[in-house]
Amino acid sequence: MGPKETDNLEPTARVAGLYVGFAGRGVLHDLTAEFYRGRLAVILGRSGSGKTTFLRALNRLNECFPGSETRGLINLKLQGEWRDIYGDIVPLTELRRRVGMVFQTPHLLPISIASNLALPVKLVLGLPRGEIPSRVEWALKEAHLWEEVQDRLDAPAHTLSGGQQQRLCLARLLALEPEILLLDEPTASLDFRSSLKVEELLLSLKDRYTIIAVSHSLSQARRLADEALILRDGSIVQRLSREDLQAPDTLQTLLDEIF
Amino acid sequence: MIKGISCLAKACSWLAVVVTLGAVMLFLGFLGAKGLNTFNLTLFFGQTPPWEAITGHLPVWHGIWPACVGTVVLVLLSSLLAIPLGLASGIYLAQYASGSWKSWFSLAVELLAGIPSIVMGLFGFALILFLRKTLAPQANTCLLLSAVCLALLVLPYLIVMTQTALEAIPGELRLVGLSLGFNPWQNLVHVLLPLAGRGILSGVILAVGRAAEDTAVILLTGVVANAGLPAGILDKYEALPFQIFYLAAEARSEGELAQGFGAALILLILTGALFLGAYYLQSTFSRTWDQKKLII
Numbered sequence: 163m164g165p166k167e168t169d170n171l172e173p174t175a176r177v178a179g180l181y182v183g184f185a186g187r188g189v190l191h192d193l194t195a196e197f198y199r200g201r202l203a204v205i206l207g208r209s210g211s212g213k214t215t216f217l218r219a220l221n222r223l224n225e226c227f228p229g230s231e232t233r234g235l236i237n238l239k240l241q242g243e244w245r246d247i248y249g250d251i252v253p254l255t256e257l258r259r260r261v262g263m264v265f266q267t268p269h270l271l272p273i274s275i276a277s278n279l280a281l282p283v284k285l286v287l288g289l290p291r292g293e294i295p296s297r298v299e300w301a302l303k304e305a306h307l308w309e310e311v312q313d314r315l316d317a318p319a320h321t322l323s324g325g326q327q328q329r330l331c332l333a334r335l336l337a338l339e340p341e342i343l344l345l346d347e348p349t350a351s352l353d354f355r356s357s358l359k360v361e362e363l364l365l366s367l368k369d370r371y372t373i374i375a376v377s378h379s380l381s382q383a384r385r386l387a388d389e390a391l392i393l394r395d396g397s398i399v400q401r402l403s404r405e406d407l408q409a410p411d412t413l414q415t416l417l418d419e420i421f
Numbered sequence: 422m423i424k425g426i427s428c429l430a431k432a433c434s435w436l437a438v439v440v441t442l443g444a445v446m447l448f449l450g451f452l453g454a455k456g457l458n459t460f461n462l463t464l465f466f467g468q469t470p471p472w473e474a475i476t477g478h479l480p481v482w483h484g485i486w487p488a489c490v491g492t493v494v495l496v497l498l499s500s501l502l503a504i505p506l507g508l509a510s511g512i513y514l515a516q517y518a519s520g521s522w523k524s525w526f527s528l529a530v531e532l533l534a535g536i537p538s539i540v541m542g543l544f545g546f547a548l549i550l551f552l553r554k555t556l557a558p559q560a561n562t563c564l565l566l567s568a569v570c571l572a573l574l575v576l577p578y579l580i581v582m583t584q585t586a587l588e589a590i591p592g593e594l595r596l597v598g599l600s601l602g603f604n605p606w607q608n609l610v611h612v613l614l615p616l617a618g619r620g621i622l623s624g625v626i627l628a629v630g631r632a633a634e635d636t637a638v639i640l641l642t643g644v645v646a647n648a649g650l651p652a653g654i655l656d657k658y659e660a661l662p663f664q665i666f667y668l669a670a671e672a673r674s675e676g677e678l679a680q681g682f683g684a685a686l687i688l689l690i691l692t693g694a695l696f697l698g699a700y701y702l703q704s705t706f707s708r709t710w711d712q713k714k715l716i717i
Contacts, residue, residue, distance in 0.1 A: 226595075226599060255604050265593050265600075338602065
């Protein structure tokens, strides 16, 4: 990995003074952070520290829950323009396809592999029917899945292994041409080998997308992260560069302090 | 000690299953033994030639064919009224309603579920009396009125089953469609409803079964012992449950009583067929959904 490149990179996402609460109880407090395309950010923290809520603030999914309240600033660079996603009138559907999300467990629809990609492409992008198969193929290749599934595109999606399902979820996002990828513990339900495959995929995508991943595993953060943000009680308490993460003494401190 | 309790619980569960199955078997056996030997064309058409009876050219006396047709039409008509309304209400309760609206509406549904069918029949009867005195002096009890009252009677099953099925979908799964940029309507139609399909079907089956067997409602709203094939939805009609009741209560000979058992068996078969039909529809629907090829 090269030297630290933050200086000559421009951020693609800026979060400032973010507060998120549910029914009056604050989950995130005064959270400030920047994210960059090409610099994979991993958010670490105990369960309950607000990791998932933070990701869901970025695609406004918190609003699907009753009593949610969001204050502060989230600016995202979408299609080359800075958009204040809570202030500007960005249609929610447009925002959510530009800011794609992968959940802890792969949630595929009980339809065929190809349809899992084709349905959102058709509904959200409204691509003409003729263009859909090539888009599906492109997305599956992008998610390193094409080789494994090209002979059984019409098979039900749940016949895939856990790791393949999670990569299919990623392919489903990529087919919608997102710019920011939010990954909520994407390997939590996978075995080690499948996790490595997903990580490999993420590393290959990070130069073209802004990737923000939540992880519960320090070793995964060390393999993936260009930058790690430590979240505790709804605030970022520490930022670590890749070099910091590799240093053996940081590891020990982190283990003691955070987990 | 714990092992003993567990063994006892196991034995009780087995016993419960055996008793239930035994009761069903006994019931079917009894009905079969009494009713099966009446199965012939006379049971359905009396002395009328079958083809003329089916096409309605000649009236049927002492046969249950008009009652079979009446029941099928009645069930279809009330399903047509109740299913869209029940599904829509269930969706509203599960997806859109919140706060005090939701609790008021739920209370109303529970109240409706608690209304005895004879009261629903009386409601229909009173409604016709009211209409005769006010808007429509010509109004009379009829197939449509029965269907409306039956629809009201089965509505709570549909609403509650639809609501429960939708609310049982796990939290993250409801977010997936939205997280991909579906609008709420697309999420409902393409993700939530198909996932809830099986539960909704159970509601439909319950409702259809209830509509087919109910006697009290139709008794007061338009069913008669002899009307022939239903001429229209504003006319009197015959129906199997009432036919069974009538034959059992007023039987003048062994033969007529046996005909009652035959009719009961037919009603059972008819309801079974409706269930199978609903199941078949649902499985075809979910199969097309499974292998959705329309877009690829």
